[in-house]
Amino acid sequence: MHLLSKPLLPTRDITDEKTFVDRRAFLTSIGVGLAAGASVLSPRLAAAAPAFRRWQGEEDKLTPYADVTGYNNFYEFGTGKSDPAQNAGSLHPHPWKIEIAGDVKKPGIVDLDEFLRPFQPVERVYRHRCVEGWSMVIPWSGIPLRDIIARIEPGTKAKFVEFTTLHDPKQMPGQNRSVLPWPYVEALRMDEAMNLLTLFVTGVYGKPLPNQNGAPVRLCAPWKYGFKGGKSIVRIRFVEAQPHTTWNIAAPEEYGFYANVNPTVDHPRWTQAREHRAGEFFKRKTLMFNGYAEQVASMYTGLDLRANF
Ligand SMILES: Nc1nc2c(c(=O)[nH]1)N[C@H]1C(S)=C(S)[C@@H](COP(=O)(O)O)O[C@H]1N2
Ligand SMILES: [Mo]
Secondary structure (H helix, E strand, O other), rough: OOOOHHHOOOOHEOOOOHHHHHHHHHHHHHHOOOOOOOOOOOHHHHOOOOOOOOOOOOOOHHHHHHHHHEEEHHHHHHHOOOOHHHHHHHOOOOOOOOEEEEEEOOOOOEEEHHHHHOOOOEEEEEEOOOOOOEEEEEEEHHHHHHHHHHHEOOOOOOOOOEEEEEEOOOOOHHHHHHOOOOOOOOEEHHHHHOOOEEEEEEOOOOOOOOOHHOOOOEEHHHOOOOOOOOEEEEEEEOOOOOOOHHHHHOOOOOOOOOOEOOOOOOOEOOOOEEEEEEEOOEEOOOOHHHHHHHHHHHHHHHOOOOOOO
């Protein structure tokens, strides 16, 4: 594949050094705890610390670490927003194995740390919009999924990529209740998976992902509703047919396969025109594709977004 030879990001999105330094001071001030001169990336990501990169309007403030890690959706640990932070201690994310399956050059099971070692990690600030109407602004770190896919070398039959969460009721007590069909499965069309924005997330706020955010690795496609970002991934499968995904199985009339953030297509039970940004009093207008239209809209030309919600 030729994709790795292309520049990963347009240069205008690389924040200048001063902003990077200011942000490090900010991270320290909110207690993320950086020793002087320390990298903002976790040790496992520090190998080649990149410039900080920002994909958002400068007016959007980062959501505090306490909210990012204390107000979550992760039904494997309960359906309340504080349940994951309270209950996810039973998850053991190290060591971690991931199965690479389907139409790929070399299917098999890999150790996550070993698998990620050759990659250049990036840090990106993304808006995060839950289908329920809340939103945050989160500094994720991880590997652009396109780099990972380029290395996996899927075959010509790979039209979709499916991500499966761990299924282990001992570690995930919420799986003893059938609130959702387990394991949690999500998927992207191949071009969506290869989009510059799509991130294989291993950290947040420069630290490894806390269990409640999907340790050791979860997905992020920031122009889609949050439920597309499957957590604690144990299998990546490349397939020809559109996969059956958890929320779409659970309530197909409410949660479509695409799940692109779209203020003009309401959820059957509530509006999607506005959102509640964590920490703000007044609601904000939700932006088309969560504000990432410039980077993603061309993937959907000719697709009826009302039918394909
Ligand atoms: N395995 C799994 N992944 C999941 C979920 C879940 O319940 N189980 N919830 C999804 C939903 S609805 C959202 S909004 C995001 C929340 O991510 P966060 O808690 O890191 O903000 O995770 C998504 N990934
Ligand atoms: Mo969500």
